[in-house]
Amino acid sequence: QQPVQSPQAVILREGEDAVINCSSSKALYSVHWYRQKHGEAPVFLMILLKGGEQKGHEKISASFNEKKQQSSLYLTASQLSYSGTYFCGTGYSVTGNQFYFGTGTSLTVIP
Amino acid sequence: KAGVTQTPRYLIKTRGQQVTLSCSPISGHRSVSWYQQTPGQGLQFLFEYFSETQRNKGNFPGRFSGRQFSNSRSEMNVSTLELGDSALYLCASSLGQGRGNTEAFFGQGTRLTVV
Numbered sequence: 001q002q003p004v005q006s007p008q009a010v011i012l013r014e015g016e017d018a019v020i021n022c023s024s025s026k027a028l029y030s031v032h033w034y035r036q037k038h039g040e041a042p043v044f045l046m047i048l049l050k051g052g053e054q055k056g057h058e059k060i061s062a063s064f065n066e067k068k069q070q071s072s073l074y075l076t077a078s079q080l081s082y083s084g085t086y087f088c089g090t091g092y093s094v095t096g097n098q099f100y101f102g103t104g105t106s107l108t109v110i111p
Numbered sequence: 112k113a114g115v116t117q118t119p120r121y122l123i124k125t126r127g128q129q130v131t132l133s134c135s136p137i138s139g140h141r142s143v144s145w146y147q148q149t150p151g152q153g154l155q156f157l158f159e160y161f162s163e164t165q166r167n168k169g170n171f172p173g174r175f176s177g178r179q180f181s182n183s184r185s186e187m188n189v190s191t192l193e194l195g196d197s198a199l200y201l202c203a204s205s206l207g208q209g210r211g212n213t214e215a216f217f218g219q220g221t222r223l224t225v226v
Contacts, residue, residue: 002153029212030211030212034215034217041201041220042154042217043217044214047212047214089154092211093211099156100156101146101154101156103151
């Protein structure tokens with residue numbers, strides 16, 4: 001049930017925008033987004049729950065389309081600090097007994 | 112507030128040996144999850160503990176086991192190591208009972224190399 005992320009990798013110039021997508025083949029309860037910089041631990045960005053609730057950092061924007069079973073993470077006016085690997089995690093119940101991370105999207109922002 | 116602490120940070124073991132990794136969650140967090148991270152595979156779920164009970168388990172062989180202590184600290188054990196076990200092992204703690212709607216805080220990981 002591992003979600004599919006796209007693109008696998010993207011290179012941006014500072015100030016450009018990017019969208020990272022996460023798709024599931026099953027109905028979703030929640031989608032989680034994390035960012036991992038090289039050599040560091042993954043860091044929480046946002047949780048989007050079925051029904052519309054969101055928890056996360058104010059500067060991060062994401063959408064959750066329950067019907068299409070997919071989520072998108074929007075990175076606008078990218079900065080060098082946005083570089084890293086972005087993982088989506090998909091939950092299929094509130095207990096999280098079925099929860100899977102995608103293989104990640106590598107984002108590189110260049111000057 | 113101290114973060115999630117994993118020890119050791121690096122480990123080199125020989126095939127056939129066993130290894131124990133440790134994770135101390137954030138104070139007050141009772142849920143601990145373990146993940147294996149390898150290039151191209153993302154984060155593969157190993158198991159989750161809550162209040163000393165294993166709540167969920169991923170699709171890993173029985174050589175991978177874990178436990179959680181009364182102070183919420185968790186250990187992961189891998190027996191009869193194989194070359195393919197070389198990976199970064201990440202531990203994550205969370206406040207809530209379910210991974211589905213709770214933010215997880217990750218440790219820096221233990222880099223295991225099997226030679």
